[in-house]
Amino acid sequence: MKSHVLIIGLGLIGGSLAKSLQRHKDVHIAGYDTDPMTQRKAYKMGIIQSAPPTLESAARDADIIIFATPVGATLKLMEQSRFWDLKESVILTDTGSTKLRIMEAADQLETPFIGGHPMAGSHKSGVEAAKDLLFENAFYILTPSRKADEEDVMKLKELLSVTKAKIEVLAAEKHDYLTAIVSHFPHLIAASLVHQLDKEEKENPFVRQLAAGGFRDTTRIASSNPEMWRDITTQNNNMIIRQLDNWMNEMNRLKLLLEANEPHSIQQYFKQAKEVRDELPIAVSGALFSVYDLHIDIPDVPGIISELTGYLAEEKISIVNIRILETREDVFGILVISFQRAEDRERAKDCFDRRTSYDSYIS
Numbered sequence: 001m002k003s004h005v006l007i008i009g010l011g012l013i014g015g016s017l018a019k020s021l022q023r024h025k026d027v028h029i030a031g032y033d034t035d036p037m038t039q040r041k042a043y044k045m046g047i048i049q050s051a052p053p054t055l056e057s058a059a060r061d062a063d064i065i066i067f068a069t070p071v072g073a074t075l076k077l078m079e080q081s082r083f084w085d086l087k088e089s090v091i092l093t094d095t096g097s098t099k100l101r102i103m104e105a106a107d108q109l110e111t112p113f114i115g116g117h118p119m120a121g122s123h124k125s126g127v128e129a130a131k132d133l134l135f136e137n138a139f140y141i142l143t144p145s146r147k148a149d150e151e152d153v154m155k156l157k158e159l160l161s162v163t164k165a166k167i168e169v170l171a172a173e174k175h176d177y178l179t180a181i182v183s184h185f186p187h188l189i190a191a192s193l194v195h196q197l198d199k200e201e202k203e204n205p206f207v208r209q210l211a212a213g214g215f216r217d218t219t220r221i222a223s224s225n226p227e228m229w230r231d232i233t234t235q236n237n238n239m240i241i242r243q244l245d246n247w248m249n250e251m252n253r254l255k256l257l258l259e260a261n262e263p264h265s266i267q268q269y270f271k272q273a274k275e276v277r278d279e280l281p282i283a284v285s286g287a288l289f290s291v292y293d294l295h296i297d298i299p300d301v302p303g304i305i306s307e308l309t310g311y312l313a314e315e316k317i318s319i320v321n322i323r324i325l326e327t328r329e330d331v332f333g334i335l336v337i338s339f340q341r342a343e344d345r346e347r348a349k350d351c352f353d354r355r356t357s358y359d360s361y362i363s
């Protein structure tokens, strides 16, 4: 008999999970979204196999229910779930970026709840951005509630195994502490840098044109969904404030360094940061967010980027990011294209080797 999975919230994460879980031949995936257009689109795209009209009817048939909604909505849905007519063996789980508040709510439920957080994503949202391989090689954190037993955890792990994510069990508080450092607080920094640019721009409109390379790299995540980040920030408020306090101390240390303006100490500051950054497991399997960069030496001529991305599109190779490291007239520029999987990067390199005369290499 087929096992029934209900995914509530069919955006980037719910849609990607639905696509990935299709690999189980014995699983039926039902999908619900408060936005009827999204639900219809997910059904038409074949991401979900049924689109129930109400949550109550869908919940009745489900063996596993996944809340893939912004974390504020997830808390409300968990509360509503008390009134659903659920199977006795049902397991509830979520995909939210915060875990402590969710698990406090989970402890109030009679139903086993296993918190979940796939630590991969992007600044994009919505079902159109969903990708079946989004979670491959990424960590997927689980935080089981007191009512979830070992067998429940095994069932969920078995369901999620097809995502090819690396599943780890962690305490909710530890999860929120760590994600404040590597994910939540960096979002606030990105947003604040953009605010700073915006203020300057009033006096100096040209600054906007100059905001290339480094500024864009550092602030990409400021383009994320504001509703989602409102909820994350309010739920993990204390941990984020702790990081802000640390950051302000660090900024004071930096200010003293700048006021002293001593070249050696300033170089040391950058050198130490570079050493730590270069050692981060970013482009290898096992990273929080794995990306695989391919560098291509390109001449600075109009249309070059669309030519190269056009080849990738023809060969159905997906990219996650694209940027130019350096472009000056008469000088070669370096185009950096990031892929989610090493295999995609290999295929892209092969594609460029066959179809262009540009050198591409893994730096």
Ligand SMILES: NC(=O)C1=CN([C@@H]2O[C@H](COP(=O)(O)OP(=O)(O)OC[C@H]3O[C@@H](n4cnc5c(N)ncnc54)[C@H](O)[C@@H]3O)[C@@H](O)[C@H]2O)C=CC1
Binding pocket: 008, 009, 010, 011, 012, 013, 014, 032, 033, 034, 035, 038, 068, 069, 070, 071, 073, 077, 095, 096, 097, 098, 117, 118, 119, 120, 121, 122, 123, 124, 125, 126, 127, 225, 228, 232
């Ligand atoms: N975007 C990312 O990179 C990541 C997000 N997450 C978490 O996953 C969850 C979902 O995020 P995304 O998919 O990016 O958001 P999204 O904005 O792409 O999709 C959320 C979907 O939920 C629907 N929705 C909202 N309230 C609902 C409700 N009460 N009932 C049913 N549907 C409802 C929306 O209409 C939308 O289609 C969030 O909790 C987020 O913190 C986790 C990992 C990565």
Ligand SMILES: O=C(O)C(=O)Cc1ccc(O)cc1
Binding pocket: 096, 097, 118, 119, 120, 121, 122, 123, 183, 221, 289
């Ligand atoms: O786009 C990025 O780099 C992200 O930071 C994506 C992301 C957003 C929220 C999460 O909980 C996990 C990953």
